[in-house]
Amino acid sequence: MTALAQDIPASRPGRLRLFAVLGGLYLAQAIPSYLIAAALPPIMREAGVSRTAIGYLSLLFLPLVLKFLWAPLVDRIRPFARVHRAGWVILTQLGVIASILALLPLGPTHVGGILGIGLVTALLVSTQDIATDGYAAKYLAPEDRAIGNAIQGGSVAFGVVIGGTLGLVLYHHIGWTGMLLVIAAFSALPLVAAFSMWEAPAVPSDRPTRPSIMAFLRRPEIRTVLWIALIYRMSEGLVKAMEGPYLVDAGVPLDRIGYLSGVSAATAGLAGSAISAFLVKRYGTAATLGLLGGLRTLCFALFTAHALGVVTGVWPLFGAAGFQTFIRYMEIVALYSLFMSVTSSDQPGTDFTILACAQMVVYLVGSLISGKLADLMGYGALFGLATALSAIAVLATIRLLANVGRPQETTP
Secondary structure (H helix, E strand, O other): OOHHHHHOOOOOOOHHHHHHHHHHHHHHHHHHHHHHHHHHHHHHHHOOOOHHHHHHHHHHHHHHHHHHHOHHHHHHOOOOOOOOHHHHHHHHHHHHHHHHHHOOOOOOOOHHHHHHHHHHHHHHHHHHHHHHHHHHHHHOOHHHHHHHHHHHHHHHHHHHHHHHHHHHHHHHHHHHHHHHHHHHHHHHOOHHHHHOOOOOOOOOOOOOOOOOHHHHHOOHHHHHHHHHHHHOOOOHHHHHHHHHHHHHHOOOOHHHHHHHHHHHHHHHHHHHHHHHHHHHHHHOHHHHHHHHHHHHHHHHHHHHHHHOOOOOOHHHHHHHHHHHHHHHHHHHHHHHHHHHHOOOOOOHHHHHHHHHHHHHHHHHHHHHHHHHHHHHHOHHHHHHHHHHHHHHHHHHHHHHHHHHOOOOOOOO
């Protein structure tokens, strides 16, 4: 057992209560996120907004990547005397609801207004995510970290259904105003979870540490995990960003792509997260990440074979795309359990956020350059490159985890 075990608080909220609260908190973030990411783009396009203008919505992901810059402030500042992270969640969720309602007078063609309000929403959701992740990292028992992250995956899946799928259905049947009012009402429900958050009273520390990025970097074991965050998913953006375009170019109708995306996301978010939690708890992080990375590499190899004409037909392609989504949700559970195992109680939100942002940055960089690489090299070479990078990342991750030691996701 490492010294990190001494950072675990002596008391925690009840186990089942904590699971229920985390489910509500992560759902609170997912609903507005997928309203913006999944529902608004097709709604705006149907209303006649140009693809270029819709593309600007990708700027709203910036706060999710940069949130590590203000994560120390969330760890440091208590909005209310009696509550810390619960205070941040309550304030930001009320702001999210107000932001959704602020879209009412604009309509789907008001690009500037949607971008402005969307940026405010993204900042609020990102800040709330820091507080929620810090709360989970601080109060989840080591043996429950994988379960907690599986709950996050399931909540995200419900967020996709409510914010994305339901948003589109509501817009089709009752229009812009009705859709926003219903989504705002759904966003108010997780406030019950926010008001149910249990937090230990603040006590003076014998080792006062000011939460900061430098405090993160001073710890060698967390720097090793930072390298894992930077390399493990470096191949995924190359494939995922081009998956949809490749399916279109392969002749798959848009409605089938939509069904594939929705079904695989919902299935992966629920079943995949649960299976991954079991694997992490039973076999440990290193074995789970190694297994999932190997399966991911095989999926990428199947994409490569299809693009090169070695494998033909759409069903192998559907299988690779759906299974890749399944694996990605499972990876997140394992990675986030690893991240939580090296966070300190002094700045859990900062530590976790830096690691989460690192893996997201690498994923987004891959996504940004994937289209250019596909134009220069073709799909076959692009997917082949991703396959090789995936295999290298798996081997490097296993080697690095051997240096970290046994993470604390299993009971002694």
